[in-house]
Amino acid sequence: MNSFDVVGLVLNDFMTALQSSSLTLTVALYVYAAARGELTVAFWVATILMVITMLLNLAMNTVSSKLGEKEKEHE
């Protein structure tokens, strides 16, 4: 077992990950920025998180406007 296994930076399938140390993107950001001092990687992770947030926001707006249109059609 190496240091990557301990902090959960290893690629696992779903069933293994259920019971193994598994970092999410936000925790990986913390590990890279605070514990390892790898600020460049931390900012890459932050960028991925930002893109995910924006896509989710966009999806939310699209879904709500589509559903709003359908509601109007029903009225």
Place this chain on the structure above:
Amino acid sequence: MESRASRRRRISGAMLHAFAFGSGAVVCLVLALIIGYIFVRGIPGITAELLTTQPSYIHDTIGVLPNILNTLYIVLVAMAVVIPLGVCAAVYLSEYATNRPLVRLISFAVETLTGIPSVVFGLVGMLFFIQMMGFSAGVLSGGLTLAVMVLPTIISNTLESLRAVPDAYREGALALGSGRWHMVRTVVLPNALDGIATGCILAVGRIVGESAALLYTAGFGIVLNGFMTALQSSSATLTVALYIYATERGELTVAFSVATILMVITMLLNLATHTVSSKLGEKEKEHE
């Protein structure tokens, strides 16, 4: 005699009712278990010494007074920055902005900011306030970072309550010869006060409960400091202290006591939100 279709409908209705009731009961049970577990493990550790002293190896004491004060300082700094900024931005968007695409763009930015994980705010706060501006990790950097983080909460709450003010109020004020700013100050803002106050209390709740952003920007210091010293000194809030005691020092009893204090603060803030919104709601009804 009851037909098969109506019997099936009755059974499925009863099953759905039971499922909905069960879901509600599970939520209440989980909440009661969490609160109960934290209180049972935390309350025995809450002593006058814990609440009124600072950690000292010489006197062999563990106290969370510095963390309570640091939390208070950060709330003060963040709210002092975010309330004027957030309310003015919302007033601009609601009352002055005429460029629709710009308003939509700002609204999209505000919504996106709401969804960004707090650890990203911490990273950006560390880069901007500490590395670029040259501040030390402390209450000032932490407070400013949290101000940016809760800005969308204040803007969206204020915006909602400003939009809820009937247009007839605005038209009436303008018809009586009031200027736009006078109308906003004397008619619109007083009527939107409940939403603004609720947004502020929610923001305070988020600041009190925040840890990830503060790990980078406010530091881990658990020494008792005055406000001016704490601004530029490493100052751990209650949530950061909980993290330190639970993971780095292995003092789980103290960690549970800190968690109990945080739970009580959260419940009090929640109560305050309800009280303020109901009181202001009553006042509004009296005016109508």
